[in-house]
Amino acid sequence: SAVISQKPSRDICQRGTSLTIQCQVDSQVTMMFWYRQQPGQSLTLIATANQGSEATYESGFVIDKFPISRPNLTFSTLTVSNMSPEDSSIYLCSVEAQLANEQFFGPGTRLTVL
Amino acid sequence: SQKIEQNSEALNIQEGKTATLTCNYTNYSPAYLQWYRQDPGRGPVFLLLIRENEKEKRKERLKVTFDTTLKQSLFHITASQPADSATYLCALEGILTGGGNKLTFGTGTQLKVEL
Numbered sequence: 001s002a003v004i005s006q007k008p009s010r011d012i013c014q015r016g017t018s019l020t021i022q023c024q025v026d027s028q029v030t031m032m033f034w035y036r037q038q039p040g041q042s043l044t045l046i047a048t049a050n051q052g053s054e055a056t057y058e059s060g061f062v063i064d065k066f067p068i069s070r071p072n073l074t075f076s077t078l079t080v081s082n083m084s085p086e087d088s089s090i091y092l093c094s095v096e097a098q099l100a101n102e103q104f105f106g107p108g109t110r111l112t113v114l
Numbered sequence: 115s116q117k118i119e120q121n122s123e124a125l126n127i128q129e130g131k132t133a134t135l136t137c138n139y140t141n142y143s144p145a146y147l148q149w150y151r152q153d154p155g156r157g158p159v160f161l162l163l164i165r166e167n168e169k170e171k172r173k174e175r176l177k178v179t180f181d182t183t184l185k186q187s188l189f190h191i192t193a194s195q196p197a198d199s200a201t202y203l204c205a206l207e208g209i210l211t212g213g214g215n216k217l218t219f220g221t222g223t224q225l226k227v228e229l
Contacts, residue, residue: 004157033216042203042221043158058216092157101146101207103217105157 002027002095004106012112013083020079021109023093028073030096033103034066037090046091049076083113116141118206118220126226127194135189135223137204144206147180147187152201152222161202162189194227201225 003026013019023032031050035043046066047057055068069077080087090110094103119138127133137147146165150158164171164180164187171178177190191198201224205217 042219045216045218048216094157100163102148102160102163103158104160108155108157110155 002029002097002104004093004095004104006091006093006106006109008109009107010110010112012114014114015084017083018079018081019083019111020077021091021093021111023076023078023106025074025095029098030073032070032076033094033096034068034076034078035092035094035105037092037108039089043092046078080111083111085113087111088113116218118142118204118218120202120204120220121223122221124224124226126228129195129227129229131194133191133194133198133225133227135202135225137187137189137220139185139206142185142206143182146207147178148205148217149176149178149187149189150203150205150219152203158203158219191225194225196227196229199226 005024007022011019031048033048034046036046037043045058046061047055047068049055049068049070051070051073065081067079088111090108092105092108094105096103117140146163148163149161151161152158162171162173162176162178164178166182175192179188187204201222203222204220
């Protein structure tokens with residue numbers, strides 16, 4: 001299993017500002033995933049972050065809005081840029097288990113944009 | 115388009131009974147299906163994975179079935195306890211935009227087990 005921590009756990013931000021969310025894993029992993037979970041909704045994959053290459057974004061998500069860094073095999077950041085109230089959501093990072101298909105999730109970052 | 119459906123209405127059952135949650139999907143041919151549990155304010159926690167060639171899988175009080183003809187999975191919790199109260203998500207394997215596998219999640223069903 002993998003233990004994942006995220007910072008911050010929650011934040012309240014003003015419209016037009018940016019927030020960077022950190023994700024730390026206790027072991028080296030190839031792929032890290034960033035999800036968004038809007039109120040009452042399920043998880044939607046934003047992008048996949050591989051170390052040493054640019055993140056791959058899913059349909060509906062773009063790098064300018066959600067830039068991602070992956071400087072090493074245990075760490076990634078997701079920035080939510082130029083925020084609006086519609087960005088209020090829980091943001092989760094996850095990793096895939098080695099030799100298995102299950103995913104381990106961080107505790108999430110609850111973002112509220114005023 | 116691909117779609118995963120779970121009962122959006124909360125399921126309330128009495129302690130000791132069996133809870134049965136449903137996951138239906140369309141326009142998918144997943145190699146496997148997973149079930150996760152999510153508590154308020156927490157990330158999802160993996161429970162079970164079942165492959166397309168498996169009809170049923172069990173883990174302690176949990177049982178999952180996978181019918182690829184009906185395109186449906188059933189998730190059972192026997193002898194339910196108040197501690198089982200949570201939202202349960204099903205997730206199907208999909209293809210990542212850049213290659214590799216990804217998970218697509220259903221909307222989840224909230225289960226409440228009452229004394």
